[in-house]
Amino acid sequence: MSNRLRWRKFVSHFMLTMTGLCAFVTVAVLFFILGYLVYHGGTSVNWAFFTKLPTPVGEVGGGMANAIVGSAKLLLLACLLGVPIGFFGAIYLAEFSGGTVAFVVRYAADLLNGVPSIVIGIFAYSLVVLPFKHFSTLAGGFALGLMMIPITLRSTEEFLRAVPRALREGAMALGASKWKTIASVVVPAAYRGILTAVLLAFARVAGETAPLLFTAFGNRFWSPGWEQPTASLPVMIFTYAIAPYDDWHRQAWAAGLVLLGLILVINIVARVILSRGVAVPRT
Amino acid sequence: MATTTTTVPSAGPVAGSRSFINRLRDGDEIARLVTFLFAGSVVLITLLLVYELWHGSYLPRHKFGFAFFVTSVWDPIFDHFGALPFIYGTLVTAIVSLLIAVPLGIGAAIFLAELAPARVSDTLQFFIDLLAAVPSVIYGLLGVFIVIPLMRQYIQPALKSSLGFLPFFQGPAYGVGFLTAGLVLAIMVIPYIISVSREVLLSVPRDQRESALALGSTRWESTWKVVLPFARTGIMGSIFLALARALGETMAVTMVIGNTPTISASLFSPGYSIAAVIANEFTEATGDLYLQSLIELGLVLFLLTFLLNGLARLLIVVTSQRGSGMGQA
Amino acid sequence: MKRIAYLLLVVFSLAAIAVAEGTLSINGAGATFPYPMYSKWFDEYHKKDANLQINYQSIGSGGGIKQVTDGTVDFGASDGPMNDEQLKAFQDKHGFPILHFPTVLGADVPTYNIPGIDAELNFTPEALAGVFLGKITKWNDPAIAGPNKGVNLPGNDIVVVHRSDGSGTTYIWTDYLSKVSDEWKTKVGKGTSVNWPVGLGGKGNEGVAGLVKQTPNAFGYVELIYAIQNKMPYGRVKNSSGAFIKADLAGVTAAASGASKDMPDDFRVSITNAPGKAAYPISSFTWLLVPSKFSDSAKRDAIKGFVKWMLADGQSQAEALSYAKLPKEVVAKELKQLGAIQ
Numbered sequence: 001m002s003n004r005l006r007w008r009k010f011v012s013h014f015m016l017t018m019t020g021l022c023a024f025v026t027v028a029v030l031f032f033i034l035g036y037l038v039y040h041g042g043t044s045v046n047w048a049f050f051t052k053l054p055t056p057v058g059e060v061g062g063g064m065a066n067a068i069v070g071s072a073k074l075l076l077l078a079c080l081l082g083v084p085i086g087f088f089g090a091i092y093l094a095e096f097s098g099g100t101v102a103f104v105v106r107y108a109a110d111l112l113n114g115v116p117s118i119v120i121g122i123f124a125y126s127l128v129v130l131p132f133k134h135f136s137t138l139a140g141g142f143a144l145g146l147m148m149i150p151i152t153l154r155s156t157e158e159f160l161r162a163v164p165r166a167l168r169e170g171a172m173a174l175g176a177s178k179w180k181t182i183a184s185v186v187v188p189a190a191y192r193g194i195l196t197a198v199l200l201a202f203a204r205v206a207g208e209t210a211p212l213l214f215t216a217f218g219n220r221f222w223s224p225g226w227e228q229p230t231a232s233l234p235v236m237i238f239t240y241a242i243a244p245y246d247d248w249h250r251q252a253w254a255a256g257l258v259l260l261g262l263i264l265v266i267n268i269v270a271r272v273i274l275s276r277g278v279a280v281p282r283t
Numbered sequence: 284m285a286t287t288t289t290t291v292p293s294a295g296p297v298a299g300s301r302s303f304i305n306r307l308r309d310g311d312e313i314a315r316l317v318t319f320l321f322a323g324s325v326v327l328i329t330l331l332l333v334y335e336l337w338h339g340s341y342l343p344r345h346k347f348g349f350a351f352f353v354t355s356v357w358d359p360i361f362d363h364f365g366a367l368p369f370i371y372g373t374l375v376t377a378i379v380s381l382l383i384a385v386p387l388g389i390g391a392a393i394f395l396a397e398l399a400p401a402r403v404s405d406t407l408q409f410f411i412d413l414l415a416a417v418p419s420v421i422y423g424l425l426g427v428f429i430v431i432p433l434m435r436q437y438i439q440p441a442l443k444s445s446l447g448f449l450p451f452f453q454g455p456a457y458g459v460g461f462l463t464a465g466l467v468l469a470i471m472v473i474p475y476i477i478s479v480s481r482e483v484l485l486s487v488p489r490d491q492r493e494s495a496l497a498l499g500s501t502r503w504e505s506t507w508k509v510v511l512p513f514a515r516t517g518i519m520g521s522i523f524l525a526l527a528r529a530l531g532e533t534m535a536v537t538m539v540i541g542n543t544p545t546i547s548a549s550l551f552s553p554g555y556s557i558a559a560v561i562a563n564e565f566t567e568a569t570g571d572l573y574l575q576s577l578i579e580l581g582l583v584l585f586l587l588t589f590l591l592n593g594l595a596r597l598l599i600v601v602t603s604q605r606g607s608g609m610g611q612a
Numbered sequence: 613m614k615r616i617a618y619l620l621l622v623v624f625s626l627a628a629i630a631v632a633e634g635t636l637s638i639n640g641a642g643a644t645f646p647y648p649m650y651s652k653w654f655d656e657y658h659k660k661d662a663n664l665q666i667n668y669q670s671i672g673s674g675g676g677i678k679q680v681t682d683g684t685v686d687f688g689a690s691d692g693p694m695n696d697e698q699l700k701a702f703q704d705k706h707g708f709p710i711l712h713f714p715t716v717l718g719a720d721v722p723t724y725n726i727p728g729i730d731a732e733l734n735f736t737p738e739a740l741a742g743v744f745l746g747k748i749t750k751w752n753d754p755a756i757a758g759p760n761k762g763v764n765l766p767g768n769d770i771v772v773v774h775r776s777d778g779s780g781t782t783y784i785w786t787d788y789l790s791k792v793s794d795e796w797k798t799k800v801g802k803g804t805s806v807n808w809p810v811g812l813g814g815k816g817n818e819g820v821a822g823l824v825k826q827t828p829n830a831f832g833y834v835e836l837i838y839a840i841q842n843k844m845p846y847g848r849v850k851n852s853s854g855a856f857i858k859a860d861l862a863g864v865t866a867a868a869s870g871a872s873k874d875m876p877d878d879f880r881v882s883i884t885n886a887p888g889k890a891a892y893p894i895s896s897f898t899w900l901l902v903p904s905k906f907s908d909s910a911k912r913d914a915i916k917g918f919v920k921w922m923l924a925d926g927q928s929q930a931e932a933l934s935y936a937k938l939p940k941e942v943v944a945k946e947l948k949q950l951g952a953i954q
Contacts, residue, residue: 019398030414122339569681
């Protein structure tokens with residue numbers, strides 16, 4: 001074997017090992033993040049965290065019960081806004097529309113998807129907070145819902161398109177009208193994918209902080225109804241992490257663990273649902 | 284029985300003599316109308332958003348004009364606002380993050396696409412997708428408690444003593460700053476580079492690789508000299524996507540960048556980014572000019588990410604089309 | 613699956629509405645300077661009346677002024693009194709004036725984190741101005757070392773920390789520096805948000821305290837209670853009579869004693885660099901910003917009730933958190949102003 005060949009082979013092995021290292025490093029970072037959160041958050045999560053309200057500044061103890069409920073309410077609103085628009089809009093794109101309209105709608109959705117979350121916050125502030133003169137759960141839910149729309153729309157459209165034409169044509173041949181076909185054949189066939197899309201969109205906005213800073217604002221107490229400011233997990237993490245109080249740091253870790261745990265569980269469930277179902281394009 | 288057809292319906296109204304009201308009785312027409320309204324609302328919302336950003340920033344646009352982009356003063360007392368420090372900070376942190384993430388990301392993508400057996404590749408991709416799902420504020424949390432002390436105590440002093448002659452690594456080691464923000468951003472954008480690059484690499488036709496190997500190249504050479512160049516455009520697309528993500532990142536950056544509108548060659552210096560200043564100062568911007576200057580910054584950010592995302596998608600589409608058989612021989 | 617989802621939706625809505633019935637929720641926002649005091653007060657007041665929630669968010673004095681002017685919160689709070697322009701903006705927007713109500717007295721302290729140094733340092737006005745102007749860069753600079761003979765200050769670079777958000781604490785600090793340093797006055801000026809020559813930015817008193825605590829060689833300014841609660845060392849400042857005073861209740865009360873007799877009707881007064889041998893020079897009142905008219909009578913009565921309680925029972929809780937009580941004359945004057953709220 002010539003020297004040159006030996007060198008080339010060495011380079012090949014070396015570089016390929018390096019790429020393996022890159023992949024390893026990336027995955028290791030994920031496990032490190034998880035591990036650290038589990039360690040720090042795990043030791044801080046206690047019953048008080050889930051059931052108590054925040055205590056006055058400087059006092060130890062207290063929890064994030066209102067933030068957990070607040071996040072739940074915000075996400076509920078977000079789904080109420082994002083899912084119908086995404087779902088029905090996708091039905092329009094996949095079943096009814098022609099080239100130009102579809103192009104425009106998809107373009108708008110991609111645009112909306114690319115908007116930085118802080119800018120969505122500005123938009124929600126001008127639209128919902130200012131005219132009604134207060135920060136509210138509604139405003140926060142609106143901002144999060146906006147972010148859910150494009151994800152739900154594009155993914156659902158892909159899954160609807162992936163349903164084989166034969167199914168549609170079969171239904172029509174049996175006399176079903178178009179909307180009946182969609183409702184009873186196409187959508188159920190794409191059900192898994194749609195559910196995955198919704199879950200992934202949900203997980204994405206569950207962790208969003210920036211849009212909530214000037215919409216849901218914050219609340220040290222329970223937020224009554226839907227028109228008052230509310231605490232939320234991501235904002236609490238932010239507020240507590242940059243503060244000097246050790247007790248707040250402890251709670252921030254606990255909140256981080258709860259939030260990340262929730263998001264990862266949803267992601268894993270969504271992907272498992274997808275892999276068990278119809279083989280469809282990557283979302 | 285209404286107008287059942289076996290072809291995909293066109294966008295236009297059903298040709299013929301039935302009036303609109305008559306057609307409305309038809310369930311299909313209602314379904315079409317209702318779903319059209321939902322789809323249309325997406326367009327409406329997007330238009331409204333752009334309008335609000337444009338309209339909400341008219342004061343500084345008229346008062347400062349283009350000078351807004353080159354002024355480095357941000358003075359709420361004397362009502363002088365310039366975007367330069369924030370544009371600088373946003374770009375610098377994004378570039379630093381890419382410098383770290385691109386080699387790592389492409390390397391990992393090569394491993395996943397070329398070397399790893401399919402099951403390992405899929406499993407690892409699964410985990411990397413999970414990394415992409417971690418919210419920004421959690422990266423910020425880790426940044427504050429792990430990365431900043433690490434930077435301040437070990438990494439920055441080490442860089443200073445070894446590469447301190449470069450203007451990038453001078454100045455006191457605060458722990459916060461451009462470099463830290465760039466590092467945290469790098470971790471956040473790597474998954475995007477990996478997943479898109481991996482897809483793109485996988486779509487390169489097998490015969491490209493095989494002809495290279497048949498001609499006697501090593502595996503690395505076939506990857507580096509044949510497959511990568513073929514997938515080059517798509518990988519560029521993934522980089523643009525990552526860049527767009529890095530530019531718009533708010534929480535993680537604002538927790539580790541130092542929140543000081545400074546322009547400095549040193550990466551150890553604290554700085555500010557567009558998203559971070561909006562997050563910090565929006566709720567307290569007294570005075571219309573101040574608030575609208577922040578909105579104008581939001582508009583700038585929006586335009587930047589819009590351009591990048593558009594370019595990214597274009598490049599990715601071009602590569603996939605090439606890969607499906609129309610590529611270079 | 614669907615049925616469970618619907619059920620949850622219904623339950624949630626009912627729960628949300630149920631909590632809404634009967635709970636009066638009032639929102640305020642503003643200064644981080646008095647936040648430990650306010651969070652305690654609002655918590656205590658909620659215990660007295662479980663149907664009343666006063667939700668206060670500490671986003672900085674600048675935020676308080678802006679949000680109350682926009683009308684997105686019911687009251688604001690600031691340690692930098694609203695200037696004439698801001699008062700006019702409120703009046704123009706709402707058609708009636710906004711009132712300042714002093715609540716407690718506090719102090720800005722210079723806090724630092726020098727590795728190996730636990731001692732209380734003495735700072736002259738020139739030293740403070742010099743550091744924050746960026747002209748004094750090392751801890752062992754003569755201007756700092758001079759009044760601290762006996763302390764072995766290292767030659768490390770000072771890491772200046774200031775506020776990144778609009779802050780009354782900043783207003784107090786820059787107001788003081790403007791009074792003692794002409795260079796500061798012309799170059800930077802006073803305000804809730806200034807163009808800082810040097811330093812890192814922290815969000816809120818909490819953020820500055822956090823940064824100083826975690827960054828070696830850091831030097832920042834925070835409200836007294838933040839330094840105490842976080843066990844951070846803070847220095848003495850030389851007052852106009854030449855004495856080095858450490859911030860405490862006595863020093864702050866001494867600074868306010870002169871002002872209480874000449875308190876203007878709108879309560880906007882600065883007591884930094886106050887005369888008096890025992891006065892702490894960086895003291896200040898902090899104010900609640902309350903609109904003089906409310907369209908919702910329940911809210912108006914609730915807020916008036918709170919202010920009255922604050923001026924009586926609330927005051928007795930101040931000293932435990934190292935805030936000084938209001939002088940009696942000021943309290944009396946405020947009770948009169950309370951009557952002006954419709």
